[in-house]
Amino acid sequence: MAELMGPIKALRRLFGRYVDFDGRSGRAAYAWAMLGLIGITTGFAFWLRTRTPAISVTSIFASDIIFVVMFLTYAVLAVPYASLHVRRYRDAGLTPWLLVVTVVAPLIALALESGVAYVDFTAYTLLLVNLFLGSLPSKRIYAF
Structure with a gap:
């Protein structure tokens, strides 16, 4: 049976692997870190x-x-959360380059044009898409 991931363990793992952009991160670690x-x-x-x-x-x-x-x-918090996103996207079978569209672009748009209705709507929608993509199930790795 898989070991359960609680909030303390998830945050400890987040900061313990804060510069580790390799590997994978599960949905529970991602969910607890995002909740934090x-x-x-x-x-x-x-x-x-x-x-x-x-x-x-x-x-x-x-x-x-x-x-x-x-x-x-x-x-x-920028580097630990960036590495978590890269690991989580990789674990879900997605390219980490999607983060440019789902995280970086919305944050830049909000910083430059905050208050414009369509820019805010698009940016927040892309951030919600990021949360959805991060919550996709993990892809299985088959070793032969």
Whole structure:
């Protein structure tokens, strides 16, 4: 029977193999890691929403600190999540070059043209396609 992958083990494996772009990653490891990333993003969104809405020097400084912390967090998480995506796509039998279309292009589009309805819709749709492709079943490897 296969060993179950829990959230702690999945995140430990994510950071233990953070520069390993070879090999394969299962759906459970991918799902728990993506759930962790969604939790981090939700936490930052909540933090941004609850900061003081008054315009003052301290609130502007606080929002700058939030964005610096967000940038540093996502910069640290970029390589582990990129390697996880490459391994997961390979495990599902897909070429990792699809990540350029399903992750890189939407993030660039959101950074450059955020707020334009059709750009946002297309970018978020491609990110959802990425989640769907990452959840495809693993391809079996046959050794002779």
